Amino acid sequence: MASKSQSAERKARIEEMRRAERARERRNRIITITASAVVVVALVGFGGYILNKESDKKEQQQAAAKAPIKDEKSWDVKKLGRNHVTEPVKYPMTPPVGGDHNQVWMNCQGDVYKEPVPDVNAVHSLEHGAVWVTYNDKASDADVKTLGEKVEKTPYSLMSPVKEQPGAIMLSAWGKQVSVESAGDPRVDQFLTKYVQGAQTPEPGAACTGGMGAQ
Missing domain, CATH: 3.40.30 (Glutaredoxin)
Known part of the structure; x- marks a missing residue:
């Protein structure tokens, strides 16, 4: 009887260890997925910030190109x-x-x-x-x-x-x-x-190299 009892306890411990291992694996997967999601969100957010910043810069340049220049x-x-x-x-x-x-x-x-x-x-x-x-x-x-x-x-x-x-x-x-x-x-x-290469240019795209250099 003692042998059967010990065997049952051993199986119970093994099963408990397996459950604990499965639980750890689930937690690790959740942590990994969560961390990955955070990284993706951060990258998307940073990418959007850069795109918005570049867009704002382009809009500012376009506005500057149209605005009159004082005392010109x-x-x-x-x-x-x-x-x-x-x-x-x-x-x-x-x-x-x-x-x-x-x-x-x-x-x-x-x-x-x-x-x-x-x-x-x-x-x-x-x-x-x-x-x-x-x-x-x-x-x-x-x-x-x-x-x-x-x-x-x-x-x-x-x-x-x-x-x-x-x-x-x-x-x-x-x-x-x-x-x-x-x-x-x-x-x-x-x-x-x-x-610089603005609308006033008579020959846009013409060379700025291959001409006369320093004297």
């Missing part, structure tokens, strides 16, 4: 001409925003020139949709550095000094120009957003 000047470039010439051109504004120009453009793939560049070549870059950032002695070294770093990150832009210009810092596109006093002026980013 515009010219009827049809009256300025777009012929290729070999001789110097006397432009009616400094820096020029359009007109006849040399057949070779200044490289404008974020190129920062430490010395003045020929107007007739820079104007050709504007025809390709570039924004030309210029400065004179009134601009601080810090502003020049900040602008240079911004231009280097901006395809279809170039930068150079223009001593004779009236404003400390000026941004020019084909037929468009604005003057600012500091690199921190919000119109700098607004002008770049609006006119």
Whole structure:
């Protein structure tokens, strides 16, 4: 009788252990499924946040591209001409925003020139949709550095000094120009957003490399 009793107890313990094991497995599965669900929800939420952020950024850029720029000047470039010439051109504004120009453009793939560049070549870059950032002695070294770093990150832009210009810092596109006093002026980013390969571009998509480099 003792042997049968011990055998029954042993079977009961084994069955209890099996039940406990099954219970642990169920708990582990629940924990794993719950953790996976939390991760998925977090990833979906993060992905949605990124998409919304990118969408907001795109909307802001589109709004900036449409908004008028304070104190911006515009010219009827049809009256300025777009012929290729070999001789110097006397432009009616400094820096020029359009007109006849040399057949070779200044490289404008974020190129920062430490010395003045020929107007007739820079104007050709504007025809390709570039924004030309210029400065004179009134601009601080810090502003020049900040602008240079911004231009280097901006395809279809170039930068150079223009001593004779009236404003400390000026941004020019084909037929468009604005003057600012500091690199921190919000119109700098607004002008770049609006006119780099903007609607004013006579030859959108034309090259900004393979032209004239640093002198």
